[in-house]
Amino acid sequence: MNYRLQQKITRICWVVGLAALAIPFVFPFIWMLSGALKGQADVFASASLIPQTIHWSNFSEVFSYQPFARQYFNSLYIAVIVTTLTLFLSSMAGYALARLRFAGSALVLLLLISALMMPEEVTIIPNFFLMRELGLMNTHMPLILLPLFGSQGVMATFLMRQFFLALPKELEEAGRMDGLSRFGVYFKVALPLSKPALSAVGIITFLFSWNLFLEPLVFVNDIKLFTLPLALANFTDTYGLPLWHLQLAATALAVIPMLIVYILAQRQIVESFALSGVKG
Template sequence: MTQGQLDRLKRAMWVLSLSILAIPFVFPFLWMVSSGFKSATEIFGQPSLVPRIWRWTNFVEVFEYQPFAQQYFNSLYIAGLVTVLTLILSSLAGYALARMRFAGAGLLMLFLVSALMVPEEVTIIPNFFLMRWLGLMDTHGPLVLLPVFGPHGVMATFLMRQYFVALPKELEEAGRMDGLSRLGIWWKIALPMSRPALAAVAIITFLFSWNLFLEPLVFISSLEKFTLPLALANFTDAYGLPLWHLQLAATSLAVVPILIVYLIAQRQIIESFAMSGVKG
């Protein structure tokens, strides 16, 4: 066998083995979408990736079954709001921790870092009573406040700090010469230079909020205030049985747009997760 043949064989093996490994990663998505088009009876019939009859009406029924459009919008605007707030707060705090020398900084860091390790399940019970006291039960308030100020917000702060630390000092000094305040430097110099970090925080935060489940489960009770994950889990008939065809149609509607965005911006998105993970 020549070297060329050997290389081609190696490559074929590489492609083949990765393709086999990829099956359980791709298959659920394909099956989800295809089953979303099937009828309740066909879904458990002979397995076939292509529905015998394409039931487009499933996708109409999804919206009739519960206020799905409203729930979709809820998830979008909450994730948007959480993202914007997290960006502002984490970059402010991250900037101070990275570029300013102040008494108590070290202690503060240690204090904050401890939060990264504490699961939400530990604090959710007292937060339930806190939110009740604040009159925020069955509102979107907890779904904004807890991600922004909880461990996720701290993680974002550290990510921003990590990036700010590496920025060259000279630019800030130039800014100070021009008479900029600290806030001005943060806004006009530090932030524009930190686009990759901001993008990373934005991406991870958006997805974090978008996929949040425990908090909505505990704090939201009205159908029209549900977020998507809650809504998806709620496709059961009046007696608690899954309505698989509708559930899978709705799940497709929730997942496919995110997947499309992911496919377009996969490099950026994967890098964002890499940035947030490495520092852990």
């Protein structure tokens, strides 16, 4: 057996093995699409993934049952704002922690990392009283501020710090010799080189904000202000039982932005996690 044939057989075995391992991860997604095209009585009545009758009307009924388009837009614009602000603040904070030496910098980093160990369920009560005192209840501001300055923002800052630590200092010193200020070095040298880390932080932050459930449940009670996680749980009948065909159809629509974001940035997120552990 020549080397080329052996290499081809090895590649085929790898593809078959990885395809088999992917089945448990892909099957729930296929089942969701199948249920989204079935009637309410057929979702659990048959184990077949191919609907006997395709109900395309499920997708239009989703928008007539509640203001789903408005809720979709709520999740979208909140995720975009949170992602944009997190990229801006975490990149600046991460660069400062990686390059600037000031009194208490190690303590600041320790406090930030310790914030990652605090479950959201522990901080939700003081955050509730804080937002109530600020008059921000039943608004989208808590859904923007809490991820930005909470554990998600801390994780983004830590990732950016790790990436900036791995950048050669010689590149920044060359910028300083050209007359750039510290902010100029950050903006014109370090920031353009941090695209892999920014992509990773962006996709993680976007997905975190898109899937946020506890904070909207606590701070929002107007159905027009609901985000998608709350909207999905709101597809129920008069007895409070889930309308599975509508929930699955709405979930299929809600997954689309996440798939787009991940497909566009999957290479950058892998590269960033590989580089984030180079220096500590």
